[in-house]
Structures are given as C-alpha cells and as structure tokens.
Amino acid sequence: MKKVILLNGSPRVNGNTNYLLEECKKSIEENGVDAEIVQLAGKNVHSCIECLKCAELKRCVFNDDGINDIIEKLKTADGFIIGAPVYYGTARGDIMSAIQRIGYVSARSGLNYLQHKVGGPITVGRRGGHTATIQEMLMFYFINEMIVPGSNYWNIAFGREIGAVQEDKEGIETIKRFGRNVAQLINKLKD
Numbered sequence: 001m002k003k004v005i006l007l008n009g010s011p012r013v014n015g016n017t018n019y020l021l022e023e024c025k026k027s028i029e030e031n032g033v034d035a036e037i038v039q040l041a042g043k044n045v046h047s048c049i050e051c052l053k054c055a056e057l058k059r060c061v062f063n064d065d066g067i068n069d070i071i072e073k074l075k076t077a078d079g080f081i082i083g084a085p086v087y088y089g090t091a092r093g094d095i096m097s098a099i100q101r102i103g104y105v106s107a108r109s110g111l112n113y114l115q116h117k118v119g120g121p122i123t124v125g126r127r128g129g130h131t132a133t134i135q136e137m138l139m140f141y142f143i144n145e146m147i148v149p150g151s152n153y154w155n156i157a158f159g160r161e162i163g164a165v166q167e168d169k170e171g172i173e174t175i176k177r178f179g180r181n182v183a184q185l186i187n188k189l190k191d
C-alpha cells in the first residue's frame with residue numbers, strides 16, 4: 001500500500017496544524033493512499049551539529065528524540081508532508097531542526113530516501129508570515145529532489161486559539177485539495 005507520512009511540527013497535539021493535517025490525511029485516504037500523522041510534540045528535538053556521523057551510521061547520531069524512528073518510516077513511504085505553525089514569521093524551530101537532520105541523513109548516508117517523494121509544506125498562523133514560512137520549508141523539498149504538487153491557493157490557513165482554524169473554510173478546502181493532488185500524483189507515479 002502506498003503511504004504518506006504527515007509530520008506535525010506544533011507542540012499542540014490537538015492544535016490548528018494537527019486539524020489541517022487530519023483534513024489532509026482524510027483527503028489522501030479518500031484517494032486510495034494510506035496516511036499517518038507523526039507528532040513532534042513532547043520530543044526534545046536536537047539540532048544538527050554537522051558531526052557527519054550519519055555518513056557511517058546511516059542514521060542520526062542523536063538517538064533519543066524519535067527523529068530516527070521518523071527516518072525509518074520515511075524510508076518506505078511514498079509521500080512526506082510537513083505541517084508547522086508560523087512563529088515570528090518563520091516555521092517553528094523544532095520542525096526546521098527535525099527536517100534539517102532528516103535531510104542530512106538522507107543525503108550524507110547515500111540512502112537518498114527522500115528522492116522522488118511527493119509532498120509539501122502546510123502552515124497556520126494567526127495573522128502573518130505564512131508565505132515566508134511556506135517558502136522556508138520548500139527549500140527542504142527542492143534540495144532533496146522531492147516533488148511538490150500545488151493546490152488552488154497556497155497551503156496556508158488562519159487561526160490562533162486551538163480549534164480556531166476550523167472557521168477558515170477556504171484554508172481547509174485548499175489543504176484538502178492539496179491532499180487529493182498528493183495522492184493522485186503518487187498513484188500515477190508509483191503504479
């Protein structure tokens with residue numbers, strides 16, 4: 001079964017980012033692809049220290065924060081979607097620490113498990129910084145030879161308090177359409 005991993009970079013497991021990822025997951029599943037949301041919440045995520053140990057270990061040297069478990073899931077997945085809240089006009093720090101390590105292990109180990117995976121970033125914030133956040137996360141996708149389909153708007157939504165994003169109907173529709181496009185592309189590419 002084809003599968004997409006959706007990584008929630010919010011510390012709030014039931015927050016707005018997770019709501020969007022749940023909607024995206026449903027849309028992916030409706031289009032015949034399996035999907036699983038993985039949480040960063042509760043993990044004390046290390047940042048990359050460029051020790052280059054990943055070249056020999058084929059995993060990250062930090063083995064106590066769950067990032068290696070995510071890497072293992074990614075090795076067999078067909079898609080990878082990252083969701084993160086906007087913090088000070090950028091993606092929340094932990095998600096960038098996580099994807100920098102995920103990307104470096106992929107490249108330096110020679111395993112290149114990210115290559116040709118389908119996916120893209122999703123972000124939610126109260127008021128501003130969404131497009132800069134999307135662009136920041138896109139850098140990870142393109143340098144890792146990943147394939148990013150669009151939607152009929154950028155993958156952004158608005159809300160502050162937990163649950164507030166549910167009122168952003170257009171944002172939710174954009175994310176659902178993105179999920180559909182991810183699944184349809186995977187179905188075409190991996191048949």
Ligand SMILES: Cc1cc2nc3c(=O)[nH]c(=O)nc-3n(C[C@H](O)[C@H](O)[C@H](O)COP(=O)(O)O)c2cc1C
Pocket residue numbers: 010011012014015016017018085086087088089090124125126127128129159160161162
């Ligand atoms: C430290 C911090 C910085 C934030 N900076 C921004 C910001 O620059 N722009 C914005 O629109 N929202 C900002 N927010 C609001 C969050 O993006 C918003 O509450 C979002 O819904 C959180 O998503 P979550 O429920 O998935 O955690 C910030 C929140 C925090 C805690």
